[in-house]
Amino acid sequence: MFKKIVIFGVGLIGGSVSLALKKLPHPPHITGVGRSDHSLQEALGLGLIDTAETNIANALTDADLVLIAAPVAQTPAILRTIQPHLSANTIITDAGSTKSDVMSYAKAELGSQFNQFVGGHPIAGAEKSGPSAAMADLYIGKNVILTPDAATDADAVKRVAALWQACGAVVSNMSPQAHDRVFAAVSHLPHLLAFALVEDLAKRDNAELLFKFAASGFRDFTRIAGSHPEMWRDIALANKQALLEELNTYQQAVSEMTVLLENNDDAGLFALFEHASRARNEWAKSKTNKT
Ligand SMILES: NC(=O)C1=CN([C@@H]2O[C@H](COP(=O)(O)OP(=O)(O)OC[C@H]3O[C@@H](n4cnc5c(N)ncnc54)[C@H](O)[C@@H]3O)[C@@H](O)[C@H]2O)C=CC1
Ligand SMILES: O=C(O)C(=O)Cc1ccc(O)cc1
Numbered sequence: 001m002f003k004k005i006v007i008f009g010v011g012l013i014g015g016s017v018s019l020a021l022k023k024l025p026h027p028p029h030i031t032g033v034g035r036s037d038h039s040l041q042e043a044l045g046l047g048l049i050d051t052a053e054t055n056i057a058n059a060l061t062d063a064d065l066v067l068i069a070a071p072v073a074q075t076p077a078i079l080r081t082i083q084p085h086l087s088a089n090t091i092i093t094d095a096g097s098t099k100s101d102v103m104s105y106a107k108a109e110l111g112s113q114f115n116q117f118v119g120g121h122p123i124a125g126a127e128k129s130g131p132s133a134a135m136a137d138l139y140i141g142k143n144v145i146l147t148p149d150a151a152t153d154a155d156a157v158k159r160v161a162a163l164w165q166a167c168g169a170v171v172s173n174m175s176p177q178a179h180d181r182v183f184a185a186v187s188h189l190p191h192l193l194a195f196a197l198v199e200d201l202a203k204r205d206n207a208e209l210l211f212k213f214a215a216s217g218f219r220d221f222t223r224i225a226g227s228h229p230e231m232w233r234d235i236a237l238a239n240k241q242a243l244l245e246e247l248n249t250y251q252q253a254v255s256e257m258t259v260l261l262e263n264n265d266d267a268g269l270f271a272l273f274e275h276a277s278r279a280r281n282e283w284a285k286s287k288t289n290k291t
Helices: 011-020 035-044 054-058 072-085 099-117 154-166 177-204 208-212 217-225 229-238 242-260 266-287
Strands: 002-007 029-033 065-068 091-094 120-122 144-146 171-172
Touching: 002 011, 002 072, 002 242, 011 029, 011 154, 029 035, 035 091, 054 065, 054 072, 065 072, 065 154, 065 208, 072 091, 072 229, 072 266, 091 099, 091 154, 099 154, 099 229, 120 154, 144 154, 177 217, 177 242, 229 242, 242 266
Parallel strands: 002 029, 002 065, 065 091, 144 171
Antiparallel strands: 120 144
16 A cells, blocks of 8 residues: 555545545555645645645655546646656556546656556546545445556556555546546536536526426436536536537437427337336446445
């Protein structure tokens, strides 16, 4: 296990890694680096980190792992600031929701030390953010995807996998491109649709009335529209191409449903609802406790 971990961005995701590792018999020393002093002090106060650092050279002294858990557009700037202070033994990893962009940033910013970078993505989270949202059990039984490159050091991949396993996660590998296509469909598209629906209702003249009577179906469909705007702006722009394809496919599905409705096609609507309902229920049963 790592002895000193430096976490850039001690919010929901970074803070939850920290809390999970603190349950180990020999937890690592965890140093937090943040963008705002306020959230770093909050992380310190909540016991998520052992030390808060603003000096990057000090933060990285004797560090054997750097975990980047900030919004994905912050990744190049963070890599640029750490690069001069990395030793040959420091492993760098991240938790960003998109992987093609992050892997390209790592290649560009780390140069000959790119082999020490292991891209990662925990498929676990929430619509809540910040240090106070961190949970020790967030990753138990959840998937974590690693996206090693052909150049990535095999031992670094093993050690990052072991880190997530120590947090209770189930680790698999994917290419960054395959990862981004899958998560455009099952995560990024649903978040955009939830934001779009809430925004459409919120800007109507009778929004107050609509929200007053909205119930649990609306709550379930839109929970993720309460998610962090900066994080989702960065994800949408980073995975723009795959997301535009998913939006296009979804628009076709909505158009097909519109035609069924316009034509009073009761059999067509029933068949569509029955097929989707079965697929959704089978998926939910197969997942039990997983994200
Ligand atoms: N929220 C979720 O459910 C999930 C998020 N992710 C990914 O994890 C990353 C972190 O997300 P959350 O923890 O949810 O966000 P968060 O908002 O809870 O925490 C992010 C933290 O990063 C800090 N930060 C921002 N820029 C920084 C910089 N340049 N240097 C150092 N710290 C900086 C912020 O002050 C904040 O404390 C994002 O890349 C996101 O895509 C991955 C899986 C799930
Ligand atoms: O809130 C939820 O249910 C999520 O879907 C959390 C989530 C957000 C972003 C990710 O990259 C992975 C998981």
